[in-house]
Amino acid sequence: MIKRYPPINGSLPALMHGADYSPEQWLDQPELLQEDIRLMRLAKTNVMAVGIFSWSALESEEGVFSFDWLDRLLDRFAANGIFAWLSTPSAARPAWMSEKYTEVLRVGANRVRNLHGFRHNHCYTSPIYRKKVRLINSKLAERYSEHPAVIGWHISNEYGGECHCPLCQEAFREWLKAKYGTLEALNRAWWTSFWSHSYTSWSQVESPSPHGENKTHGLNIDWRRFVTDQTVDFCRQEIVPLKAANSELPVTTNLMRWYGGLDYRKFADVIDVVSWNAYPEWHQHPSDQGDGDMAAEIAFNHDLFRSIKGGKPFVLMESTPSLTNWQPVSKLKRPGMHKLSSLQAVAHGADGVQYFQWRKSRGSFEKFHGAVVDHAGHEHTRVFGDVADVGDSLERLTEVTGTTVDAKTAILADWDNRWAVNDAKGPRNSGLHYEGTVMQHYRAFWRLGIAVDVIGREDDFSKYKLIIAPMQYMLDDAAGARIEAFVENGGTFVATYWSGIVDENDLCHLGGFPGPLRRTLGIWSEEIEGLYDHDRNALAFLEGNSLGLSGAFDSHELCELIHLEGAEALAVYRADFYAGRPALTVHAFGRGKAYYLATRASEPFYKPFYTEVAKAAGIERALETELPTGVTAQARTDGENDYVFVMNFSGRAQEIRLDDRRYTDLETGEPSGPKLALDANGVRILKRSAIENE
Ligand code: GLA
Numbered sequence: 170m171i172k173r174y175p176p177i178n179g180s181l182p183a184l185m186h187g188a189d190y191s192p193e194q195w196l197d198q199p200e201l202l203q204e205d206i207r208l209m210r211l212a213k214t215n216v217m218a219v220g221i222f223s224w225s226a227l228e229s230e231e232g233v234f235s236f237d238w239l240d241r242l243l244d245r246f247a248a249n250g251i252f253a254w255l256s257t258p259s260a261a262r263p264a265w266m267s268e269k270y271t272e273v274l275r276v277g278a279n280r281v282r283n284l285h286g287f288r289h290n291h292c293y294t295s296p297i298y299r300k301k302v303r304l305i306n307s308k309l310a311e312r313y314s315e316h317p318a319v320i321g322w323h324i325s326n327e328y329g330g331e332c333h334c335p336l337c338q339e340a341f342r343e344w345l346k347a348k349y350g351t352l353e354a355l356n357r358a359w360w361t362s363f364w365s366h367s368y369t370s371w372s373q374v375e376s377p378s379p380h381g382e383n384k385t386h387g388l389n390i391d392w393r394r395f396v397t398d399q400t401v402d403f404c405r406q407e408i409v410p411l412k413a414a415n416s417e418l419p420v421t422t423n424l425m426r427w428y429g430g431l432d433y434r435k436f437a438d439v440i441d442v443v444s445w446n447a448y449p450e451w452h453q454h455p456s457d458q459g460d461g462d463m464a465a466e467i468a469f470n471h472d473l474f475r476s477i478k479g480g481k482p483f484v485l486m487e488s489t490p491s492l493t494n495w496q497p498v499s500k501l502k503r504p505g506m507h508k509l510s511s512l513q514a515v516a517h518g519a520d521g522v523q524y525f526q527w528r529k530s531r532g533s534f535e536k537f538h539g540a541v542v543d544h545a546g547h548e549h550t551r552v553f554g555d556v557a558d559v560g561d562s563l564e565r566l567t568e569v570t571g572t573t574v575d576a577k578t579a580i581l582a583d584w585d586n587r588w589a590v591n592d593a594k595g596p597r598n599s600g601l602h603y604e605g606t607v608m609q610h611y612r613a614f615w616r617l618g619i620a621v622d623v624i625g626r627e628d629d630f631s632k633y634k635l636i637i638a639p640m641q642y643m644l645d646d647a648a649g650a651r652i653e654a655f656v657e658n659g660g661t662f663v664a665t666y667w668s669g670i671v672d673e674n675d676l677c678h679l680g681g682f683p684g685p686l687r688r689t690l691g692i693w694s695e696e697i698e699g700l701y702d703h704d705r706n707a708l709a710f711l712e713g714n715s716l717g718l719s720g721a722f723d724s725h726e727l728c729e730l731i732h733l734e735g736a737e738a739l740a741v742y743r744a745d746f747y748a749g750r751p752a753l754t755v756h757a758f759g760r761g762k763a764y765y766l767a768t769r770a771s772e773p774f775y776k777p778f779y780t781e782v783a784k785a786a787g788i789e790r791a792l793e794t795e796l797p798t799g800v801t802a803q804a805r806t807d808g809e810n811d812y813v814f815v816m817n818f819s820g821r822a823q824e825i826r827l828d829d830r831r832y833t834d835l836e837t838g839e840p841s842g843p844k845l846a847l848d849a850n851g852v853r854i855l856k857r858s859a860i861e862n863e
């Protein structure tokens with residue numbers, strides 16, 4: 170049933186490997202640029218991202234364009250079998266533009282206009298900026314969109330931030346008018362009768378500001394939605410001239426690690442390929458803890474970015490070959506980690522592993538950021554060797570290209586829910602930990618080697634057997650009804666405390682929480698309390714509970730007092746005046762089941778809990794075997810063959826016992842099993858028939 174996706178670009182039916190390349194920094198040294206080509210081949214790279222910050226080199230004065238250097242570069246690439254993601258340069262602009270057209274400069278929430286400098290410092294609304302971007306993009310598209318080296322477009326760089334200039338204020342008001350129609354409707358949705366905040370004219374509506382309105386939750390969330398829409402619209406406008414020149418060339422834009430500023434799902438229809446930039450803080454913890462938690466967090470992001478376009482292979486557009494220069498501490502990757510972290514991306518569905526950056530710049534802000542080619546300038550470095558090894562592995566993994574991850578489990582994590590839950594006052598302003606909670610639920614699946622998609626409440630639920638919704642505070646009636654139908658039709662659903670509290674406008678559901686989920690979950694949540702950091706309760710399993718679990722698990726931070734309305738209790742609180750009341754429930758509803766976790770259980774709870782829930786829901790693991798702490802397995806498939814990546818983030822050598830299916834090591838071509846040895850930071854890729862097990 171699963172099929173292979175076609176390669177991102179048919180000219181390169183293989184996994185991509187390369188880096189951000191900034192030749193404009195070295196135009197006075199042609200021999201060095203020539204040497205780069207030799208080194209690129211030696212490092213087994215095949216795609217460079219070029220032109221990301223090249224606007225000044227392309228248009229040194231207004232209307233004065235020079236493309237010779239880029240012509241030469243791309244021709245040289247084509248002659249040497251190297252491809253390019255060609256970038257639009259909008260992420261940083263020349264000084265002449267800021268000097269001549271002040272409106273292109275961004276204005277902060279404090280209403281102060283920035284000076285020229287830095288990057289990502291432009292207004293997304295400014296007609297002049299949009300016009301200038303369209304002009305340079307058109308020139309690039311007309312000149313290069315049929316160039317044999319150009320494999321796709323890299324749109325801008327890490328879109329982000331917001332602008333509060335008068336043009337953006339006006340655009341925001343227009344956006345609100347289109348959404349609400351009348352001021353009365355807006356006043357109702359934002360509950361502005363509170364504190365006499367009602368608006369009597371559209372001109373009174375302004376974006377949130379630290380020295381102005383910032384307590385109206387409806388305004389805050391609409392502003393964030395507007396910022397997303399305006400940024401996506403800017404991106405869409407960037408793409409128009411590119412598609413006009415050649416509609417076949419795929420476009421991507423590089424996204425950031427679960428970035429909170431933009432609802433990335435809204436980019437899904439605008440771009441052809443999702444790509445993102447990963448900079449994990451490896452080796453932060455003493456070796457006995459290993460890198461498992463960090464690996465799980467990065468895995469979550471890979472899954473999120475794969476899920477944005479429904480499982481289509483994505484690209485790891487940036488990662489460092491060694492260290493960053495902007496994290497609090499710049500630690501080197503330990504032996505093996507470069508390959509492990511690169512192939513981790515592939516395991517989760519990446520069809521490309523790219524770096525920031527190819528060659529270390531000589532001066533300015535990023536001169537000490539890791540690169541494939543160091544200031545020493547040659548290939549005889551540890552890092553270059555690591556990169557070439559990854560190139561070698563990616564070549565051996567060519568047949569994985571276009572396969573995907575077939576997850577039957579999904580975690581629901583909406584951006585607007587995240588904004589709203591974090592914006593709310595109470596029930597625990599000293600730490601509600603929404604993101605950490607999502608990660609906590611996710612980690613259990615990572616430890617079990619169960620594939621997970623990360624989806625939004627508007628995504629299609631029908632392919633899943635199990636959906637987890639941690640702290641789904643914001644839930645509209647329509648989404649509640651879709652979840653209800655999912656469970657009714659046989660799905661398993663897990664919800665937690667602080668769910669179904671508000672609708673899409675951040676207005677509380679009346680008539681009892683968890684609002685639109687109350688029937689599905691078969692409970693009523695009457696009260697919630699925040700606990701001090703030192704407070705503890707516990708969730709104690711009842712004897713004979715249907716999950717077959719026993720014992721008690723600490724719980725902390727949040728406790729809800731719930732009533733059963735059809736659900737049965739699996740565990741109860743152990744302490745305080747609500748001891749004995751339900752803390753974990755299950756409701757048989759339609760053909761499915763809905764679990765409710767009423768309190769924040771501590772870490773050891775989640776793995777045994779989800780082991781049983783997944784088993785009952787008929788979820789398969791990548792390998793049906795016990796995985797040591799810090800080791801996980803993740804499979805890609807085309808429906809005929811599975812490619813199982815077994816990854817050891819534990820920080821020490823491990824051995825695992827494979828299940829009794831037949832495996833071949835994809836890198837060596839040798840049969841494998843029944844025992845699989847993994848070095849510290851080791852990774853093995855095993856191929857097996859996907860049909861055998863059906
Ligand atoms: C980001 C940017 C790159 C570079 C790297 C450094 O991801 O997109 O241009 O600054 O960070 O880690």
Ligand code: ZN
Pocket residue numbers: 275276292293294295332333334335336337
């Ligand atoms: Zn603006």
